[in-house]
Amino acid sequence: MSVNFSSTRSHGNPTEFKTEYQPKGRRAETTQYDSYDTFRSRSYIPDVKEDVKPWFPFRSRGDSEFASIAVDANLSDSLVNRLLSLMTDLVNKKKDITLTNSRDLRKVCDEAAKEFAPVSFFQEYPINLEHKNDEIELNFMGRDLWDWSLDLLHNEQLAPHFVWDAQRVYKHNGKPGPESEYVRFIDEPWTADRWWNVQQDSLPQHSDAPSVPLAYVFYADKTRLSSAGNVQGYPIVARCANLPADIRNGRGVGGGRVVGWLPLLPGDAEKEGTLSYTTLKRVVWHKSVAKMFEGAKHYSHTGYYFTDCFDGVPRWLFLVILILSADYEEQCVMALIRGAMGNFPCPICLVPSERQSRWSEDYPRRSAEFAQSLYTDFKSGDRSKKKAAKEQLEKESWRPVENAFWLLRSSDPAEAVSVDHLHAFHHGLYGKHIQPELIKILKSFDRSREYLGKLDRQFSELPSWRGLAHFSGVSTVSFSDGNKFRDISRQMLFAAHNIIKPAQSPEFHTLLCLLSSYLEIDSYFGLDVQTDETLEALDKEVERYGKRLDEARFRIEDLKINWDFPKNHAVLKHAVEDLRQKGVSRNSTTRINEGVHPPFKRSYLLRCSGKKVEKQILRVEDHRLAVSIIEDRIQAQERRLKARLSVSDHHDDWLGPEFEGHFYFGSPTTPQTVKELVSSYRSSDRAFINFRKSLKTFINEVCLPHRDYIGPPVKVRDGFIVQEFRYMKINYESVETWKMCTDLLRCTPSFYDKPRYDCAIVHLDADPDAFGIVRLIFPFKFTIPELGANCTPFQAVLVQPYTGVVDSEKGPRTRRTDTDLGFLRVKAQPRSEAFVIPADSIIRGALLFPDFRRPDEFLVNDYIDGDMFLRMKDLKWAGLQ
Template sequence: MTSNVQPQPAPVDQPCEFKTEFHPRSGRQALYQCFEEFGIAPETQALPADEEPWRPFRSRGDFEFSEIALDAALNKHQIDRLLSLIARISQGQTQITLTNETDLRKALDNAASELTPFTKHEIKVPYKKEERVYEVHARPLWDWALDLLDNPLLAPHFVWDAQRVYKHNGMDFEHFFNEPWTGHRWWDIQSRLLPDLNAVPFCFILYADKTRLSSHGTVKGYPVVARCANLPVEIRNGEGLGGGQVVTNYASKEGKHGYTTLKRVVWHESFLKLLVHLDQYSKTGYSYSCYDKIMRWLFPVILILSGDYEEQCMMSLIRGLQCKCPCPVCLVPLDELHDLSKTFPIRSMKDAQVALDIYRQNRTEGEEVLKGLGLRPVANALWLIENSDPHEALSLDDLHTLHGGTGGVHLLRELKMVLADLGHKAQDDFKQQVADFPRWRALTHFTTVIHITFSNGNKRWDLVKISFYAALSVLKCQVSPEGYRLLRVIRSYLRLDSLIGLDVHTERTLAMIDAEFLVYDTALKDYIEYATTTSSIEGIKTDWNFPKTHLWKHARRDIESKGVARNYSTRPNEKLHGPLKSAYLSQSNGKDVAKQILRIDHHKCAALLLRGRLDTLDEQCRLQALGDAGLDDEDHDHINLDGHFKLGSPQSRADTIQDIENRLSAQDSAFQGFRKKLANFINTSLPTYGYQLTRWTIIPTDFQIREYCYLKLNYESTVNWRQSTDHLRSNPSFHGSPRFDCALIQLTAERTVFVKIIFMFKCEVPDIGAFQFALVQPYTAGIPGGSRRIDQDLRLTRVKAVPRKDSIFVPLKSFIRGAVLACDPEHQDEFLVVEHIDSDMFLRMEARAC
């Protein structure tokens, strides 16, 4: 008798998804890891918790009060009043022993004594026939680095060796870049270090920019912020322990002394105060026993310089906007900044040093050489540090160059100018399209844009994305040839911006950047030619020879050299300007400004240090309590057992299915036959999702369902392969307005489609149990006439909604991620997929197009 049991196939070993090759000097073998293991540091022995981590404060309550006082920027009078009140009524688990602001300041000073203090320096600058003196308060970079190295909470997170990382794409391992240590520059620097020592680079990221401290801008601060590139980006770019730290600052009032001269001389003179010992250790190294008990020779390196164009001119000492070579990285001539199809020689520190030597020997001859290179006759402070060529360290600043520059200023200005030429109706139509643009959690919603200018680079970033889709129905080729050409430029700009902003880059995405630069270059030249020879619009831009047109030309080089753009963006550092201004306005007396502000900042750093210790103690106590109770440490963010989603905002009570149909079907055809449609879906479609039914399920009229208005949706990002989260709404009155979001779902095993959420609910399905469904309107209807010309010219993805009465049910487990679809007002029920809401959607649409 033969058996009907089929033999099970032999298990096939899946190849490890990730491979990491370490620098040969590290002596480490290549590491192969599966997805769950990649990026996770090997387990290390837990450090014993400090039983009194709030020391040198006398109690935990004293420390927690100081945190509140610092966060609220309380002044002396407010602190004295609050402490007086607390002293009269305090009781409970902790004791507050502080009695006035003096006690608090002393306690903070004691805590800050664990960190290297700031030192006051006088910078003497010759100016005409006099000598000017400026005060600079600085903390030497290496002293700050030792504070980081001595912190046991940060110690396990340091990365020392250069790495080449790969992900298996199904056929082979593909090289990718993300953190600074995955870039070529780190690898090359480690190769140049002493071979007979366990030598590794300690890499600094330095950011500089001025900030207005006073309300009228008469008092300005010039802070330099340091970050450690050896720490992972989540720590390095965070606001907590291990994040950015102001390491020098000076304040000044504008006067007769030329701003350019001030920046050129004072900046580099003050910068020298940061580099104490760094010049020596960059040559000889610094012996340090690391967390893993390995003795390493640390060689300090200025790996990345971050700043806007004005600061980059100061860091590189080029002459600025109108010099012969106005790029701080390469020698592109002034009149060829707009031509992205050409490549020019990269600047080098050695060329600048040679030119300065010629100047010192013969000023006339040297001035000509320096002018030809666009350089100033000043020695660069960064030349003192080995492996720290400022032209290699300077990096693309997406915030100012793109979002607050090319896109957020110049392209938006051109768009507004073209709309103004078309008249008020075109402007009103555009304004209405912007106001009607779907809301999205990570996207600013605008109600007026024509006669308002935003100074915030993040708002400009969002506005360019929205404006492109809002202008599609207004700037038709027949109506505005200039506008249609401009849309091509903006479309390519948005694609480049999305590509450059990826958190992980592969050889494929880098090749896409190269290809798209050629498209952008062609579109911009076409726009310039039409604006120059044909357009009658007054003031339209014909001269695009300015640095921000060119600077992103070096994006690929920066990514391959120093990792992805968020490693050197100014965006994380701009956040530090607010606290500095707040400290000046709320907590200083307007005198000796730099000293007072840095003292406050120093206190905040001490508070962060103690907060890290307290959190460690609290976490160990929590885990101990769980262990004592026989419980596991679960991730409570993933409550739903069905996987990657969680419903929220439930209605107060469940309704019968008949009540819902009766209440909603009259106003929305999607609910007509709601009960019958659900019964058919459960019986005919659920089995295709893997649910076995033993009998035909009947849905009675009193069948109970509970509506939900919120969906938290977790998904694996196609960019960095980590979890991302969308927050979707199906709410008739979300903050006073209807909000029905769209999503990308897995309709069948082979097909993904876009849908609009109509209704989300939970119910008990017989023989299955609790189940979560959504009533959705699919965007799967055919488009009359096929693809439109505008879709081909501007590379748009168009979808069309089926009639509301043809809405369908889908399990919520079929949802992939959220989506934004912009309505085309000229074609009923047709929508354009907004692929620039985030990097994941951009890559998904790229794959879909292929």
């Protein structure tokens, strides 16, 4: 057997990537060509002045680190005092700590907050309203969005990373001759169409400098602070879209920050749910947000002349809300529509409520300009205009409230509202609709307990995988976490497909088919890099899902027959366009933004006295921002010092993995002879019956030709030493993002008290694009005595091969279930046919689920990540048939 040792791709093409810049950015060259390494190595250490005391105004680095820990952990005063008392008693300390009590800590944190966020401190804004002759006084705590923008712009650590001009980026397809072309891809917001269109059509042009958007991702949602749920918070989070995703979605100073804390109307059982009271809540929301925009609205229309861009080019900056990240309920608040019960429930388009599941129908988009004109007429003194405007507002399900986003240029909510991956897909379409209907069908049968028990048992028997939650049962457990629904959805198809035969329950099979389409859409939508090909494939899969929905016929009592709901409509009609307009789903998902809620809950439980909760929590937030800025400064100082001592000036922040090379063996066992190994396994595992023969073939046909060995064939004698390992790390280049990723693979008889032997995709034969799937049995290391004592050890793996399921007479065999549900089925070859491969031939890990009905057949789970999903689309079986 020949094994390919070559890389899966070549980085030698000097023009592998092409970037087209928006012409109105006025660059000297609007088209740029880059090699792979140049394009993916744009992170570098800013050449800024050295800071002797980057921890100032803390008195020492120890003080700043302690403050960071205390703030992040939400330590109570008693815990702070205990820790400081203990630490000040230490005599041989490496770092000085000068703090003495919690009051001292709070005081220096306040000083740090004033030092580093002097203009974007939280301010209290009064909100005065009248409702049915009642005067209502509320207070909104918020930062001025423009002042916070200035803080970001003048941060020397962030300055090199700002991107201003819209880009259209392309990657060469690697094909020669007539098939050679550049394929466009989209990842960051500035590579998508909305940024390009805003810069091209919406920004006033100045003669002295180009105009560019200062773009934001804007998020808001309520959260329960107390365990009883009687105390709620309503944070607003903003992220600067001009910063790369790794910074923008991170926890550092360039990441998302709370910029407001919305006030909540007091509970009133008599008023709650009434139209006027609901409208009043919307007024409070938008009046509060408008306070944040007071400093920004002027520069959003006139521009702000900024001369301190890192590249030395002055620019006119126009503040834009590019993306609204929110669940459906919050989208309705932001867009000021009536919601799911309205005649037109979509915040993006005017689809009638009864036509939301029609994938083939298009409807006009909502317009902020039109809504604003209606509101102006509604508030005018002209009775005829007021009446006509009121009728139109009600007809199109608008609420008669002034929208805060009207204050800013190019911030139309209908353009900025985004399809939320968490709530539209995982918590919505799947968690609230597909899964409950599947369970409902199983419960409708007389043998429901048997069916539900079988589902739970098969779920528990599915193998574990890193990053995928394992469940012992799902039929009787109620989940409210979208992340759990995401992981369940990626396993449900494999655990449920054999519960009931299609003839016995056409409805169950139909829902499984819908689930299969949903998983395809979900996987495409969640890719971190979108290309023209993936978007086209997603569009086709959405059409397939829509057709399956049109053809679905459900006859079981109480089963959902009406799929006209907003989240289904969002997937059918707006998912693809959303990716083209704003970039990949991680730019707008609420999954990242909801990560700010847990710290608030901890702050409430550990740091709040119960009075003026928002002020106490936001004080901690100011402290958290200050210590983040200081930590960023300290880390930057350390990077500069490290760079001086480093021989190389190349800095690849994106590579990520913590070890060099393609693979790493871990968890070693005691070395043993081949005779001992085979003797210990022969009776329990037939994979080792031919181990000696397979190893001999591997040594002579694979190892020795690469060492220029001259001599007789090497024999594997009884005393030949091998050392087993039970853990592997595999570095591989993702076909999704072209970045390096790492898989952790186990080969152990006891992993959390259960045996675990992971599978992998491996190179077989000389074709670099040909690969197959194997189960890892025995990773090991050995040396060849004939090569001398200084011979570098060889690392290999004994594997069990899997092949495509074939019929000896008719060729490849495809079952109807596999076709309907999109399964890729493989068959385990006898353990006695196990053979040895070089560890270097492993491409990445793979997850196989048992068929349950056929012990030697398995289904490939290609939904575990984007790289696996795309690889399986182009699977080419070689040497395994």
